[in-house]
Amino acid sequence: MSDIVIKAACWLGPQGFGNDQTGLRDWPTPLGEALRRGELEELRWSELFKSEAQRFARMDWLSRLGLMAVELLDVHFEAREAKDLEQTGVCVETAAGCLTSDAEFLRLPRPTVFSYTLPSTVIGEICIRHRFKGPMLCLISSGNSTRTAMDEAAAWLRDGSAKSCLCVSCEAVSPDAAALLPPDLALENTWQACALLLGRKSGDPRECALGNDTLTETCRHLCRATRRC
Amino acid sequence: MGASLETALSQPRAAVAGCGAISATGAGIGTLADALRDNRSALRAREAFAGKRYQTTVAGWVPEETIAQLAARDPEHADARAFLMADAALREAARNLPTVAAGRRALVLSTTKADILAMERVFHRQPCSRTAHRHILPRLLADDLAAAHQVRGPVQCVSAACISGLLALQQGASLIERGAADVVLVAGADIVSHFVLAGFTSLKSLDPEGCRPFDKSRTGLSLGEGAGAVALVRRDLLPSPVWTIAGWGSSNDANHLTGPSRDGSGLVLAINRALQRAAVNADGIDYLHAHGTGTLYNDNMESLALRAVFGENVPPCSSSKGIFGHTLGAAGVLETILCLLAAQANTLPGTPRLVECDPVAPQSMLLQPQPATRLRCMLKINSGFAGANAALVLRKEQA
Numbered sequence: 001m002s003d004i005v006i007k008a009a010c011w012l013g014p015q016g017f018g019n020d021q022t023g024l025r026d027w028p029t030p031l032g033e034a035l036r037r038g039e040l041e042e043l044r045w046s047e048l049f050k051s052e053a054q055r056f057a058r059m060d061w062l063s064r065l066g067l068m069a070v071e072l073l074d075v076h077f078e079a080r081e082a083k084d085l086e087q088t089g090v091c092v093e094t095a096a097g098c099l100t101s102d103a104e105f106l107r108l109p110r111p112t113v114f115s116y117t118l119p120s121t122v123i124g125e126i127c128i129r130h131r132f133k134g135p136m137l138c139l140i141s142s143g144n145s146t147r148t149a150m151d152e153a154a155a156w157l158r159d160g161s162a163k164s165c166l167c168v169s170c171e172a173v174s175p176d177a178a179a180l181l182p183p184d185l186a187l188e189n190t191w192q193a194c195a196l197l198l199g200r201k202s203g204d205p206r207e208c209a210l211g212n213d214t215l216t217e218t219c220r221h222l223c224r225a226t227r228r229c
Numbered sequence: 230m231g232a233s234l235e236t237a238l239s240q241p242r243a244a245v246a247g248c249g250a251i252s253a254t255g256a257g258i259g260t261l262a263d264a265l266r267d268n269r270s271a272l273r274a275r276e277a278f279a280g281k282r283y284q285t286t287v288a289g290w291v292p293e294e295t296i297a298q299l300a301a302r303d304p305e306h307a308d309a310r311a312f313l314m315a316d317a318a319l320r321e322a323a324r325n326l327p328t329v330a331a332g333r334r335a336l337v338l339s340t341t342k343a344d345i346l347a348m349e350r351v352f353h354r355q356p357c358s359r360t361a362h363r364h365i366l367p368r369l370l371a372d373d374l375a376a377a378h379q380v381r382g383p384v385q386c387v388s389a390a391c392i393s394g395l396l397a398l399q400q401g402a403s404l405i406e407r408g409a410a411d412v413v414l415v416a417g418a419d420i421v422s423h424f425v426l427a428g429f430t431s432l433k434s435l436d437p438e439g440c441r442p443f444d445k446s447r448t449g450l451s452l453g454e455g456a457g458a459v460a461l462v463r464r465d466l467l468p469s470p471v472w473t474i475a476g477w478g479s480s481n482d483a484n485h486l487t488g489p490s491r492d493g494s495g496l497v498l499a500i501n502r503a504l505q506r507a508a509v510n511a512d513g514i515d516y517l518h519a520h521g522t523g524t525l526y527n528d529n530m531e532s533l534a535l536r537a538v539f540g541e542n543v544p545p546c547s548s549s550k551g552i553f554g555h556t557l558g559a560a561g562v563l564e565t566i567l568c569l570l571a572a573q574a575n576t577l578p579g580t581p582r583l584v585e586c587d588p589v590a591p592q593s594m595l596l597q598p599q600p601a602t603r604l605r606c607m608l609k610i611n612s613g614f615a616g617a618n619a620a621l622v623l624r625k626e627q628a
Contacts (some may be wrong), residue, residue: 139387
């Protein structure tokens, strides 16, 4: 696919976490057991990262996972010039979106929860933390991961709308949220997040060609096979 | 950055083949055109929602008789309000489309909450059809609309707060420009419900009397519900003259979740990206349709952004939130339709409910509709929660 390449990839879910350099690692016990049970409140920023993430504690789980995924990429965005950040786009794919916050707001309406009853809020949180001001898009998928977010991000890179693009997939479905759905539409994963950074080929050894897999499959594959290119 | 002029002109542009609408003005784009001509507001209070401690029940409610008529025509979807409205708008928009294979037809849906009424019914353990229940998930609403409109090509569902509609139009145009489809049905739909009223009440962002965009004494927005649909077709499949989607751009403020950046710099980025993609200068815009919610911060931010892009020569501009309220995920689509209706009537729309213009607002803000002397290029802008900004350039093209 022309000169658009993957610059970095990461994945986190019940089975572990990691990126294309470190590979996937297991969660330490007993945290791993709690996370496999879907007890996301056990997953704190300090479990994965040393630096602070302001406002993390007040975010919904979709935003927390999206923010963690971008951090897990291990790309030093803070070192980039303002002009580059202005041309960094963010494209998010999610099936359940903000359903968990919707369920929480239905139970107890509060302004702090209402702010998170939009699936695109995760984009806002990512952009606020990293000062990204490029194009943005939030796509709602049907439950199975797709290539659409990658295709859209690649189109931005090709037509010059952006110089680099983050593709993020995240899901966080609480039991209350799952109870809102028809039984046969239960989403497969209760929680997971992954991210890719796309850009133009520059010769960096970490770069990798885009394949035909979906966003989630691509991330998981790249994180399992750490030196794959 | 941005496509070069040569590249932009060599690509098959997306042109508008038809529009459809369900809004507070009623069913059909004719009701919107009438409201536009009369500069009439369709905002009203609704007794069924009274007594719930909401800031107000004044909103752009779709008339119940309109919903009843739609339900009578389609009993299978009688309680699936989002589907009913979007489907009706799509049917109106798709009346005169060129015949293309189903695999070359695409659909893009924009919505913030899909069938939020169904979600409320399920939560409160009230009866809810399986169809409406499915539409709690926005993508399934998009899939069902695609099936109902013989779409076998790409289907996308965009949910990005108040810029969803403009992003959906952008995605539709992009699918055509990239050769992925020849016809793209773009629909935007959202419903005003207890959930939505409670949310905006909790943020204290509603004007109890109804919104007054860019007014000196504005105090907040009015919600609205409805659906808009625009049928986009590959430019060469339509006779001239046509309105094309000539350019688009989006950006993030990277500043605040629920408030706009105070200086409007994010919106400036989005506007400049759209102008650059359309290969048009700021002085080439003949009319500008603002987001104009009626909140203090949004209208201030927008005014600053317009001054930054256009200087003291902001083109004639207006807001239509006073007609049908802020329709959230449908806003970008319905407001683009309004621009196209105005162009058809050779009119510059007014700003219903605006009485005394805020000094910070552009001096070219239109209180009343005016005859248009020249309408070749229009700019539509929206901003929203999570720092989102979007802009779309519409251009009339001859042969």
